[in-house]
Amino acid sequence: MTSAEEPTPRALFAGSSSRWIRLLPWAVAFVLCVALLPTTIEVLRNDYGLNAGVASALAVAQTAPLLLAVVHPLRAWCVIFPADVAGALLLLTVDFPAERLWPFPPMEIVGYVGLCLALGLRLPRRTLLSVWLATAAANVGLVFFAPHGTTATSVLLTILGGVAILLSAALRERHEVQRRLVEQETISEAERARRTVLEERARIARELHDVVAHHMSVITVQANTAAYRLDGVTPGMREELTSIAATARESLGEMRRLLSVLRSEETPGELEPQPDLARIAQLVDAMERAGVPVEFTPSDAAVPEAVGLSAYRIVQEALANVVRHAPGAPTRVSLSADDAVLTVLVVNGPPPEPPAAPVEEGGTGHGLVGMRERVRLVGGELDTGPLADGGFRVMARLPVTETENDSEGTA
Known part of the structure; x- marks a missing residue:
């Protein structure tokens, strides 16, 4: 000793x-x-x-x-x-x-x-x-x-x-x-947050595959049929269109191989089109049927599919949080767009008196992590936080035009 x-x-x-x-x-x-x-x-x-x-x-x-x-x-x-x-x-x-x-x-x-x-x-x-x-x-x-x-x-x-x-x-x-x-x-909380980010990114990648694959398929079909639909196509133009179609098919195959890594047996692929701004009205109707009074201000602005999908998921998660943590609270969903930015606003007030028992006590904040990943995808901004009256606010500003920073935000 x-x-x-x-x-x-x-x-x-x-x-x-x-x-x-x-x-x-x-x-x-x-x-x-x-x-x-x-x-x-x-x-x-x-x-x-x-x-x-x-x-x-x-x-x-x-x-x-x-x-x-x-x-x-x-x-x-x-x-x-x-x-x-x-x-x-x-x-x-x-x-x-x-x-x-x-x-x-x-x-x-x-x-x-x-x-x-x-x-x-x-x-x-x-x-x-x-x-x-x-x-x-x-x-x-x-x-x-x-x-x-x-x-x-x-x-x-x-x-x-x-x-x-x-x-x-x-x-x-x-x-x-x-x-x-x-x-x-x-450590466990950090791992849970990290796992949530990875799962959300994998889900985003799967959804973007469906969006981009549709456009690539359209390019392939148009390039293959252009010689038959258009008059005066020269041999050089025909060769160029054939090359474009081959490149599009090759890119589509690469995307599918990448997606096979992201998908698992427990995560089947979606067989229907990805949701967009128009589908948000269905979310609002479902919330009202569940007993959550929602005031909805829609927008008929034309936005890229990735932006519309991100807006839909943000509203979906925000409304789900209202049901989980403040059931019955009056909620306002607003979509507004200009030439450059789509603003998504979800605000809920305090629960009614007497308050109903929340579905979940506390919360991990992982839903907000998913929202941030969605916003980063399109190079936007997210602002969340409690209100003075006991409610909660989620506001996202999503660019609707291509910018040089978009690619950096999704890296």
Whole structure:
């Protein structure tokens, strides 16, 4: 058993966020040193009759290392424990009164119990067991040299030292378990958020495949039939159209191979067209049938299919959140567009009185993560947050024209 077994050369409670808790071990060690050092010298010299120099040396060895115990408790024990045993043996060389405690005076017991508390807070179980067994063995051995018959202080030091070690070790392990639980919860939440992002991106990729595949199929058909539908097609033009059709078919095949990686057996492909702005009215009707009063302001603006799909999914998730967290709350869905931006606004008020029990308590915020992925897809902006009256607002601004940043937003 060596001091190298100590896990970390850091002060006890050094990882605490509270400054007072970090200073607590130093304060306790300082108080014990200041109180026990002069007391030990006086008791050993006056009550037991030891030489003043010997008493002072023993007192320093038995109390000063308590300050070291804040950082290196095992090293402190390697000094204090031999000093306590040596003090008991030195007391056998003087004729002290029978009513005095032996082998360990009260102040030595106090200092040793304080040291055991520091040991339990730092050392592993095996080392703690070795320390306690060494203490018990020394106490049992000293009993055979008792100058005035059997004494109970050996048993007292063994019991109190063991209790101090058990209590502090239990406190340390409880704190360690709680710390690990917090770390695991943090990791699990981060993993859930990451998984949600990946699932949403895979879903977006599948939906975009359906959108783009439709356009690529149209290009292929038009390029293949152009020579038969149009007059005056030269051989060069026919060759060019054939090349365009072949390139479109090749691109479509590459997209399908990519999609086979994203799809799984549990995620069958959609066989119907992807939803757009026109389908949002159906969402609103479904919400009203479910008991959620919704005021809907539609827009007949022509937007790209990717933008319409993203707007539909954002409204779908926002309305689902209303049902989950504020059932029955009045809700307003508004779509407005100009030449550059489609604005999607979903605002719900506070739940009615008395409020209905929400479908879900709290929430993970993963629905908002999916919305952000949708907005990033088209290079837009998302603004969400609670309102002063207890409601919630979701506003997305989606560009309806091609910009240089669009590709960066979807990277």
